[in-house]
Amino acid sequence: MSVTRQVRSDHQLARLLQIGMVLEEVVEARAYKHAQELDDEELDADVRALLEHAAEESADHRGRLEALVAELDAESIPFDQIEGLVEAQYGQTKPEDFDGVLYDQLCNEETAYKFYDDLIDAIEASDAQFGIERERLVATLRAIREEEADGVEEVTRLMEDRE
Amino acid sequence: MNTADQYLKAIYLIQEQENGPAATGRLADALDVSPASANEMIGKLEGRGLADHEKYKGVSLTDEGIVRARDALRTYCIIERFLVEVLDVEEFRTEARQLESVIDDTVADRLDTIIDRESECPDCFDPEADVCTLLEAEYPLADSEPAD
Numbered sequence: 001m002s003v004t005r006q007v008r009s010d011h012q013l014a015r016l017l018q019i020g021m022v023l024e025e026v027v028e029a030r031a032y033k034h035a036q037e038l039d040d041e042e043l044d045a046d047v048r049a050l051l052e053h054a055a056e057e058s059a060d061h062r063g064r065l066e067a068l069v070a071e072l073d074a075e076s077i078p079f080d081q082i083e084g085l086v087e088a089q090y091g092q093t094k095p096e097d098f099d100g101v102l103y104d105q106l107c108n109e110e111t112a113y114k115f116y117d118d119l120i121d122a123i124e125a126s127d128a129q130f131g132i133e134r135e136r137l138v139a140t141l142r143a144i145r146e147e148e149a150d151g152v153e154e155v156t157r158l159m160e161d162r163e
Numbered sequence: 164m165n166t167a168d169q170y171l172k173a174i175y176l177i178q179e180q181e182n183g184p185a186a187t188g189r190l191a192d193a194l195d196v197s198p199a200s201a202n203e204m205i206g207k208l209e210g211r212g213l214a215d216h217e218k219y220k221g222v223s224l225t226d227e228g229i230v231r232a233r234d235a236l237r238t239y240c241i242i243e244r245f246l247v248e249v250l251d252v253e254e255f256r257t258e259a260r261q262l263e264s265v266i267d268d269t270v271a272d273r274l275d276t277i278i279d280r281e282s283e284c285p286d287c288f289d290p291e292a293d294v295c296t297l298l299e300a301e302y303p304l305a306d307s308e309p310a311d
Contacts, residue, residue: 005166005264012261018250019266023273077250085249085277093276111273122265 005118006126013130013137014074016119021065022082023115027108028058029086033094034101046161047102050154054105057151061112061144068140072131102159109151116145164263164271168235169194170204171213174222175232176290184221236285238271239263240295245274247302256294256304 007013031054035043043051095104120141123134130137164172173193177185191201205222208214213228224232242263246255266274281287281297289296294304 007265008261012258015250015252015258015262016265019245019262019270019274022249022277023270026273026277081251082249082277089277108273111269114267115270118265118267118270 005122007122008126008128010072010131014069014072017065017069018077021062023112024058024062025082025086028055031055033090046158057147064140068132102155106155109148109155113145113148113152116141164235164238171228171232172235174224179290184223186221233285236288238268240284241271241275242266243295243298244278244280248278
């Protein structure tokens with residue numbers, strides 16, 4: 001057990017990036033499902049646009065993380081199986097109403113932000129040499145984190161507009 | 164999981180095994196920190212009303228500390244199960260120990276939406292073996308994995 005928040009090896013870094021990929025898959029799948037399941041009466045144009053943008057952005061983030069993992073010496077993860085799991089479990093955890101959809105989206109964006117924030121801290125706290133240039137790694141993660149922060153702001157604004 | 168929560172979890176598990184207070188030395192060994200670091204954090208936990216420390220006996224969690232420790236243990240169970248169930252990680256015990264300091268409980272809650280976790284969690288956790296007993300039954304320890 002290590003109480004120090006540090007990423008110590010390529011293997012550990014790859015595993016954390018893979019966890020990020022799964023989180024992005026969760027965001028993408030849930031945003032897509034929410035947009036699909038609610039009709040136009042329940043979902044106004046702004047919220048539909050937000051969900052579609054969130055799904056697209058998460059797919060893009062996942063691609064950027066995947067490109068980083070590909071540069072590390074790491075075993076691949078069973079991504080087809082993960083898509084199936086996310087899909088299968090969605091029915092049990094989906095929000096019950098429109099407010100729940102926005103809250104779920106807020107939770108997705110905040111969770112992703114927190115994950116990247118902790119990951120960047122843990123990389124910066126480490127003096128390990130990674131198989132990826134550290135500056136580029138951190139710059140990519142920071143850019144993704146900023147997009148998650150923008151997402152939190154956007155959902156919060158929509159929630160406030162509804163009050 | 165932040166450092167304080169890792170301490171609370173470790174104290175809780177030692178208390179479960181000892182059926183009494185956790186000795187500072189044993190806590191320091193479990194967390195791979197110096198006794199001085201352990202003492203410093205115990206002082207902080209006492210200050211927050213999460214633990215009581217008695218000289219020559221050791222540290223015990225307060226009721227609030229137990230609640231926080233059980234939440235931390237639940238987060239740990241989620242990480243273990245996520246690694247093996249979703250990412251197919253054979254050495255999930257070792258990797259969970261390496262990753263727990265970087266995975267926050269809000270992140271673990273999200274990972275929890277795609278795993279099948281039993282309702283008895285975290286009572287399923289075996290403090291002696293340092294692993295969820297349900298996972299242990301489903302995925303017995305491979306010969307190659309160090310038990311540390």
